[in-house]
Amino acid sequence: MNYLSHFFITQEAKSEIHLGNFLGDILRYKDTKTLSKNLMEGVLIHRVIDKFTDSHPLVKTGNKIIAPTFGRYSSVVLDVYFDFILIDNWEQFSSKPLPVFLDECYVFLEAHLNLVPTRVLPQVKAMIEARWMDGYLLEKGRNDVFRRLDKRAKFETKFAQAMSVYAENIGVLTSLHEKFFPELINRVKLIS
Numbered sequence: 001m002n003y004l005s006h007f008f009i010t011q012e013a014k015s016e017i018h019l020g021n022f023l024g025d026i027l028r029y030k031d032t033k034t035l036s037k038n039l040m041e042g043v044l045i046h047r048v049i050d051k052f053t054d055s056h057p058l059v060k061t062g063n064k065i066i067a068p069t070f071g072r073y074s075s076v077v078l079d080v081y082f083d084f085i086l087i088d089n090w091e092q093f094s095s096k097p098l099p100v101f102l103d104e105c106y107v108f109l110e111a112h113l114n115l116v117p118t119r120v121l122p123q124v125k126a127m128i129e130a131r132w133m134d135g136y137l138l139e140k141g142r143n144d145v146f147r148r149l150d151k152r153a154k155f156e157t158k159f160a161q162a163m164s165v166y167a168e169n170i171g172v173l174t175s176l177h178e179k180f181f182p183e184l185i186n187r188v189k190l191i192s
Helices: 001-011 015-023 037-055 057-088 098-111 118-130 134-137 138-153 161-190
Strands: none
Touching: 001 015, 001 037, 001 057, 001 134, 015 037, 015 098, 015 134, 015 161, 037 057, 037 118, 037 134, 057 134, 057 138, 057 161, 118 134, 134 138, 138 161
């Protein structure tokens, strides 16, 4: 999933809102029934981010580029690619050193485990322990993302081809991300 982008976008928000945004992809509807107001606000911001992203013309262009390989999973794959592009072009979007930011992400999650719903707690702990987002820096870690996604998929994915498709399209996808991501950040600033 695109954990890095969600972490980045709400890093200045209140703690519970920031956590809710991070948890947005892994919570089921029934998990949200017992969330605090601020955690739920974070989940709702996550949904705004996803809706804005999915409907944006630049993102639709990116999805069309990779759709011949990934079909119905194109938007999922593109979200992950955008995390890779963010991490590869970090200095363009943040003055904070990437290792510092990543360390802060894991420290934040560790400090807020008491607020994570029980059902998803093992997944969050696994993410902290294995430092999943650090894996975005290496090809093995990037392949691991797609292996984890493949385990959750209900249909044939072709995720084994994800890194070769990424390499073939890195230039155009980076260009789309460079235009899109600042718009997304501004959209979230309007609602938070």
